[in-house]
Amino acid sequence: MNAAQKSNSLVRAIRFVDLFCGLGGFRLAIEQVCAEQKLTSVCAFSSDIDADVRRVYAANFGEEPSGDITQIAAEDIPEHDILFAGFPCQPFSICGDGKGFDDMRGTLFFDIARILKTKKPQVFVLENVKQLRGHDGGKTLSRIMQTLRELDYHADYRVLNALEFGVPQKRERIFIVGFRDPKKFIWPQGGVPMKPLAEILENEVPDFYVASDKIRDNRKASRSNKPQHAEPTIWHENKSGNISAYPYSCALRAGASYNYLLVDGERRLTEREMLRLQGFPDSYRFVGGYQAARKQAGNSVAVPCVAAVVREVFAAMNWGEMPKTQAVNLEMTGQYTLGFAQDMPAYQIKEVAK
Numbered sequence: 528m529n530a531a532q533k534s535n536s537l538v539r540a541i542r543f544v545d546l547f548c549g550l551g552g553f554r555l556a557i558e559q560v561c562a563e564q565k566l567t568s569v570c571a572f573s574s575d576i577d578a579d580v581r582r583v584y585a586a587n588f589g590e591e592p593s594g595d596i597t598q599i600a601a602e603d604i605p606e607h608d609i610l611f612a613g614f615p616c617q618p619f620s621i622c623g624d625g626k627g628f629d630d631m632r633g634t635l636f637f638d639i640a641r642i643l644k645t646k647k648p649q650v651f652v653l654e655n656v657k658q659l660r661g662h663d664g665g666k667t668l669s670r671i672m673q674t675l676r677e678l679d680y681h682a683d684y685r686v687l688n689a690l691e692f693g694v695p696q697k698r699e700r701i702f703i704v705g706f707r708d709p710k711k712f713i714w715p716q717g718g719v720p721m722k723p724l725a726e727i728l729e730n731e732v733p734d735f736y737v738a739s740d741k742i743r744d745n746r747k748a749s750r751s752n753k754p755q756h757a758e759p760t761i762w763h764e765n766k767s768g769n770i771s772a773y774p775y776s777c778a779l780r781a782g783a784s785y786n787y788l789l790v791d792g793e794r795r796l797t798e799r800e801m802l803r804l805q806g807f808p809d810s811y812r813f814v815g816g817y818q819a820a821r822k823q824a825g826n827s828v829a830v831p832c833v834a835a836v837v838r839e840v841f842a843a844m845n846w847g848e849m850p851k852t853q854a855v856n857l858e859m860t861g862q863y864t865l866g867f868a869q870d871m872p873a874y875q876i877k878e879v880a881k
Contacts, residue, residue, distance in 0.1 A: 541566055541846065544604060544648075545573040546612040546639060548592050551584050552805065552828035553611035553652070559830070560837045564847045571605040580823055583814045596638045601645035609840070610651040612639050613828050636671060643678050650840055653703040654828055657686050660701055671703070680705035683712065687836070689806075689829035691717025695724050695775035696804040698829050702836055710843040715835035724759045724774055727803045728790060735817075736794040738786055746770055746792035762792040776804050781825030798824070806830035 541561060545554050554570060561568040573592035575581055585591035593599060614635050643651060660668055668684070675682040682705030689698040692715070704712060738746075746762055749770040760772040764787060771777075776788055779801055788796060796804070798813045801824035813820050841847060 540569045542569045542571045542607040543609045543611060544571055544607045546596055547614050548573040548575045548584060549580055549613060550823050550827045551588055552830050553833055555830050556833035556837050559834050560841060564841060571607045579815050579819045586812050586814045601642045604642055604646060607648050610648045613654040614639060640674055649707050651705050652836055655701050657699040657701055660686060675705050680707060681709050685714045687832055689832045690775060692831040692835050693719035693722055694804060694806045694829055694831055695721050695727055697775060698778040712843040713839055715839055727800055728759055729797055729800060732794060732797055736797055738789055738794060742786050743793055760791060762789045779804060779825040781822045
């Protein structure tokens with residue numbers, strides 16, 4: 528193999544862990560971004576306590592995640608460059624004594640923190656519900672950020688809305704991004720044109736998804752004096768029983784009633800439609816019944832929103848196509864399995880067999 532052939536055969540692999548992995552939305556996002564940047568991603572470890580979720584994940588990615596992360600020692604988790612965690616919106620019991628890391632014991636965030644403390648990945652991306660920002664008057668988020676600082680990470684947070692990143696779903700979630708070294712990280716601004724609902728909805732669905740006559744009549748009665756829409760809408764019933772119709776979906780919720788969201792006030796969303804609202808490709812497969820699918824889709828992340836964050840992480844880390852000067856140096860030395868550079872020690876460069 529000559530020098531030119533060796534240069535073309537270089538593949539860089541970014542190793543990541545996928546905690547509280549759910550359906551694998553984070554994994555889909557980093558795989559998408561790596562494909563754009565001509566990089567290779569390797570899932571070093573994944574975990575989720577839900578056995579149904581693990582089966583779906585295995586059906587789509589060819590590997591079954593580990594189980595309860597609270598029972599897995601941090602030392603047993605493989606080395607990785609980036610940690611992803613859409614940790615559950617579990618109620619935090621923090622007494623507010625300013626104890627930082629110790630305050631987190633008993634919460635699932637603590638399991639993220641102990642892994643960061645032990646494995647020290649270069650970057651992490653966390654996701655949670657928007658309400659985390661105001662929980663306990665802001666003290667909970669303040670304690671989380673304090674803990675991350677104690678672990679020597681430079682971290683920031685922002686609430687992002689999936690509706691701004693191309694999917695027809697109003698889904699506001701808080702993202703927390705942290706780097707071991709100071710980096711110029713720019714939060715994505717959104718502004719991506721929304722895909723119309725007509726491109727999300729299936730043309731024909733079985734009667735199983737159609738709401739009862741009573742539900743449909745009640746919904747239509749509540750909207751009888753409201754403007755009618757020519758394009759498809761999703762009708763949303765809030766906690767007060769008020770019905771709104773939008774050309775997009777309100778946030779999918781794992782624990783919502785079956786009639787929380789109805790297409791044109793008539794029927795429930797199908798499994799495929801829920802996945803599309805989260806930005807999943809049509810090649811993604813569900814395994815299991817409708818109730819499990821609703822829960823899993825409602826707990827997932829919006830892939831395009833995560834991908835936008837990951838792109839900015841890659842830009843901040845200068846992860847992308849290899850500089851030509853470095854490729855030339857590698858050709859001259861013949862070194863094809865080594866650390867990338869001092870500021871990016873976890874990159875791996877491998878020679879791909881022809």
